Amino acid sequence: MMKPTEHPFRSMLHPLHLRTLSGFLLAAAACGAATVVIHPMMDWMDPANINMLFLLVVFLVALRLGRGPALFAALLSVALFDFFFVPPHFSFAVADAQYLLTFVVMLAVALTTGQMAARLRSRVDESSRSESRTRDLYLLARELAGVIREEQVAAILDDFLRRNMDGHSVLYLPDDLEKLVPVGDSGMADDLAQRAYQREEVQERLGATGHGETVLYLPLCAPMRVRGVLAVALSEDRHESERGLVDAVASLAALTLERLHYVQVAQESELNMASERLRASILSSLSHDLRTPLTALVGLADTLARPEAGLPTPHRETAQALRDQAMDMSLMATNLLDLARLHTGEVKPRLDWQSLEEVVGAAVAWLGKQLDGHPLHIELAPDLPLLAFDPLLMERVLANLLGNAARHTSPRTPVFVRARLEAEGVEVEVSDRGGGYPEGVLRAEAFRRGASEPAQTGAGLGLAICREVVAAHGGRLRLDNPPEGGARARFTLARGNPPGVEEEA
Amino acid sequence: MSTVLIVEDEPRIRRFVRLALEGEGCRTLECDRLAAGLERAAAEHPDLVILDLGLPDGDGLDFIRAYRSWSDRPLLVLSARSLEADKVAALDAGADDYLAKPFGVAELLARTRALLRRAERRGGEEESSVAFGDVVVDLARRSVIRAGEEVRLTPREYHLLTTLIAHRGRVLTQRQLLIEVWGQGHGEDGHYLRIYVGRLRHKLEADPARPRHLLTELGVGYRFKG
Numbered sequence: 001m002m003k004p005t006e007h008p009f010r011s012m013l014h015p016l017h018l019r020t021l022s023g024f025l026l027a028a029a030a031c032g033a034a035t036v037v038i039h040p041m042m043d044w045m046d047p048a049n050i051n052m053l054f055l056l057v058v059f060l061v062a063l064r065l066g067r068g069p070a071l072f073a074a075l076l077s078v079a080l081f082d083f084f085f086v087p088p089h090f091s092f093a094v095a096d097a098q099y100l101l102t103f104v105v106m107l108a109v110a111l112t113t114g115q116m117a118a119r120l121r122s123r124v125d126e127s128s129r130s131e132s133r134t135r136d137l138y139l140l141a142r143e144l145a146g147v148i149r150e151e152q153v154a155a156i157l158d159d160f161l162r163r164n165m166d167g168h169s170v171l172y173l174p175d176d177l178e179k180l181v182p183v184g185d186s187g188m189a190d191d192l193a194q195r196a197y198q199r200e201e202v203q204e205r206l207g208a209t210g211h212g213e214t215v216l217y218l219p220l221c222a223p224m225r226v227r228g229v230l231a232v233a234l235s236e237d238r239h240e241s242e243r244g245l246v247d248a249v250a251s252l253a254a255l256t257l258e259r260l261h262y263v264q265v266a267q268e269s270e271l272n273m274a275s276e277r278l279r280a281s282i283l284s285s286l287s288h289d290l291r292t293p294l295t296a297l298v299g300l301a302d303t304l305a306r307p308e309a310g311l312p313t314p315h316r317e318t319a320q321a322l323r324d325q326a327m328d329m330s331l332m333a334t335n336l337l338d339l340a341r342l343h344t345g346e347v348k349p350r351l352d353w354q355s356l357e358e359v360v361g362a363a364v365a366w367l368g369k370q371l372d373g374h375p376l377h378i379e380l381a382p383d384l385p386l387l388a389f390d391p392l393l394m395e396r397v398l399a400n401l402l403g404n405a406a407r408h409t410s411p412r413t414p415v416f417v418r419a420r421l422e423a424e425g426v427e428v429e430v431s432d433r434g435g436g437y438p439e440g441v442l443r444a445e446a447f448r449r450g451a452s453e454p455a456q457t458g459a460g461l462g463l464a465i466c467r468e469v470v471a472a473h474g475g476r477l478r479l480d481n482p483p484e485g486g487a488r489a490r491f492t493l494a495r496g497n498p499p500g501v502e503e504e505a
Numbered sequence: 506m507s508t509v510l511i512v513e514d515e516p517r518i519r520r521f522v523r524l525a526l527e528g529e530g531c532r533t534l535e536c537d538r539l540a541a542g543l544e545r546a547a548a549e550h551p552d553l554v555i556l557d558l559g560l561p562d563g564d565g566l567d568f569i570r571a572y573r574s575w576s577d578r579p580l581l582v583l584s585a586r587s588l589e590a591d592k593v594a595a596l597d598a599g600a601d602d603y604l605a606k607p608f609g610v611a612e613l614l615a616r617t618r619a620l621l622r623r624a625e626r627r628g629g630e631e632e633s634s635v636a637f638g639d640v641v642v643d644l645a646r647r648s649v650i651r652a653g654e655e656v657r658l659t660p661r662e663y664h665l666l667t668t669l670i671a672h673r674g675r676v677l678t679q680r681q682l683l684i685e686v687w688g689q690g691h692g693e694d695g696h697y698l699r700i701y702v703g704r705l706r707h708k709l710e711a712d713p714a715r716p717r718h719l720l721t722e723l724g725v726g727y728r729f730k731g
Binding site: 287288291292293294295296297298299300302303306308323326327330352353354355357358359360361362364365376378380386391392395498499501504 | 515517518520521522524525528559585589606607608609610611613659660661694695696697699700701702703706712713714715716720721723724
């Protein structure tokens, strides 16, 4: 930390010194004026009364001009009284030794009253100054309360400092990388600002601009976090006396910035909600627009493929292929839209107490002929409890995994669905005895982190949905190629406390 | 000859539905809007109405409620697969069954046949026993025989089974089943059904995980297929 250093060579024309100097001059003028006024009347005035008039002058000087001028006026009064009014006149010599006592008493009284008056004066000054500060701060707070942009905060603070303490300020706010950037300016913050921000400590720079200015870097500590740094440049003598005010300004700025931050958060979330709604409505109309022609395509191709249509066999087979392709396309569209819905959070799992056996059955029934030619072994532990999951989403998971197994293995390759009770839940497994997952799928799995998904091809789409659905149920889809061969997908569904049923007598 | 009214705004879907139904010997009527569909239904008294839930001029549920205020003839709704809640609402409002888009001709005909047959059977003689797989349910004697041996069902299991059988080929929503078997207070206790249907499958199905008669319509309800 740098310590403020003394600057011995100060210009005597500095405003503060000018003001002091004028105080002394005024004090001298007042004493001189008193002498001029009293002098013509000295013949018929008692010296004690003249003495009183000088004391009055000292008192007034003390009241108006403060301690220094009052002391000066007291000494000057005694001197003038001696010179002009104590015989022998126009000499500092004193004829009657009695007057020495008068001088001492006069000096003592002048000094004491002067001190007291000056103290009173400085109290009054202080309280009026602090009152005006309070008013200024209140006005600043009111101005900041109406602010909606950070640039406005910077401008208002700068303006306040210029008006109230001949200073100026720069507001630094952190960017996304926690680097401070001055508001309304493209430059970078200097090191001290950055240090103040990181350490949450005030930093000082002396004589930064070459004419006795001190720059204070104040971290703007709001209740939640440090919101930025306010750099305040003040003349050196002010930076001590106005420090309290500067701190108050900084905390007002911090609160304002925090408020702006939350306003921004609120606006963004409103914007997000609006765009989510838009996305949901696009998805649902897209889903309708895709499904309608596909339904027509499936139905029309199916009409042609039926024996009643009387088409020759090759044409009928073509029509069948057309129908199957359209069905596949429809499934792909459903998967894509489901994935998009899951991603946007539009589809939230509707958890209910479900039977795994039932959902496995539904998935197998839904796949229908796709599983033909693959021996399917369903090995579910007896007495599996009901589990909390979304039956439709879980059916998608099982149907996709089973469909993949059927599609990617040669005919007659056995496919397994297993579920067993474990300590933390029920582990569900879909596996086959085919060639296993390709390296690429497993590698992608190893590198996968969080929600960022690489682009999915048609084959990976089903897995992507499985992963999303399992994640939405609080689990993680684990893919591997076990030593006994084939591909294996596993996930665990947490056990809960399923509600009971009234048993019959 | 049965008359079927198709209320669907996509002409190509109407076209293949019409072709399929005409192949079955049905007479078909077509409308592309709800309002026109209701007028047509009132004028022509079709034996079956096939209604698309996604029509542009209004809510299909209003159609169902209006239609049900004067007719109890079968009504089949068409809806997108992912909109389970819409299907349940349509079924609870009085639709008899649904088909998820896209669907094939075979499914469409299976549903229509089941609905038309049920309409014909209504008012006819009561069945005294129903057989499926290796199971025979003797409704008169309230007994269930599987492969020659009596299967013990609790009263609720039996009630659930016969309710499903009474609406064979047709989906019943969870709510409809719960209210029928457990009473008004249990309309939301879906887990009762999961447990009871599971028990019935273990008692009556050859492979409970791949049921052939007590079918699940996931997110909607259950269907008995004889």
